[in-house]
Amino acid sequence: MSEAAAVPPRARLLDCADFTDAARRVLPRDVWDFIAGGAGRERTLAANEAAFGSVRLRPRGLSAVGEPDTAIRVLGDRWGAPLGIAPLAYHELAHADGESGTAEAAGALGLPLVVSTFASQPLERIRAAAGTSTPLWLQLYCFRDQRVTDGLARRAADAGYQALVVTVDTPYMGRRLRDLRNDFRVPAHIRPANLEPDRQAPPGGATDTDSPSAHSRSAFCPDQDWTVVGRLRRLSGLPVLAKGVMTAQDTRAALSAGAAGIVVSNHGGRQLDGAPAALDALGEVVTAAEGRVPVFLDGGVRGGADAFVALALGATAVFVGRPVLYALAADGAPGVRRLLSLLCGELTDTMVFTGHRTVPSIDATAVEMPR
């Protein structure tokens, strides 16, 4: 089947689920499974989306909101809406446009992109594609060889990135059964463009490092502690956020370490299967953060109304993960642009129907929690 037959015309891609269906049809089965899958029995993966389904929105009538303003300010930058793109390895797995295609789409809407340590294109090229006004953050995994982590942090600062995001939930990758069953390997022509090949090789020079999981076991540092936050801050001069916080304990640890923000996340259900839905952990983290730093959320956001719910429960903004790769797979950079503008439009509609003219005015009175 040709791609033209497999992907519906753009005008029929009307929501996140449409992009998901389109991507399922065009992606090779093992790549689809790598992106869509989670760890273990995928209970946490399922919980992320399901949690949004049990919150109800409270409509308000004749609220005279006019044209709502979706823009916010975060760490001194303007975002066109409280929506960003979560760090995702290897955008070229989805489409040859890769991270620069995603960045161009994000830039067109003034939305931030968190670039993965495992980006398939150079940081500088992604910065250029995003344009000057959209924020770019670099996500960092902690490597056994600290020089790798530190080198990336300095390079991001030099390239004009606005912040660093340390992923705290991945001492190594979770056990993803779909990838094991498929014996998934990243195709040889897709490379982590910002890592040097020699530094990736495990100390013993083992050969089975092509699977992301095997590579993470050899390259990631499983005994990293919270001091990495201060170290990266000092050497880069950039604000450092902690991604993968799900508890009050870790929120306090992140704040004590000097984190400039927190991303509530269970890594899209790809790490600890059995962890709660990200949305269900949000309240605990927001309370523990005591308003000292912005709290973000990723995991299961599949529409503008989901973003609205997270904001109502205290998030400053949300990040979208898998749907961005699905949109990229379906239609490259224009697909991502269309997905992002659909999400912004859905958020705008939700603000209008609930009577909110600005993002900071969205609070818990706008939602009804399950009983």
Ligand SMILES: Cc1cc2nc3c(=O)[nH]c(=O)nc-3n(C[C@H](O)[C@H](O)[C@H](O)COP(=O)(O)O)c2cc1C
């Ligand atoms: C294919 C894929 C690759 C990912 N790569 C990274 C990564 O390199 N670094 C990271 O911190 N998180 C990574 N994540 C996790 C996402 O940043 C995010 O936490 C997760 O996808 C939850 O959002 P979602 O439910 O919208 O997908 C990845 C997720 C997926 C699906």
Ligand SMILES: O=C(O)C(=O)c1ccccc1
């Ligand atoms: O973080 C992830 O979930 C992930 O899938 C990944 C894959 C390859 C390299 C780094 C991360």
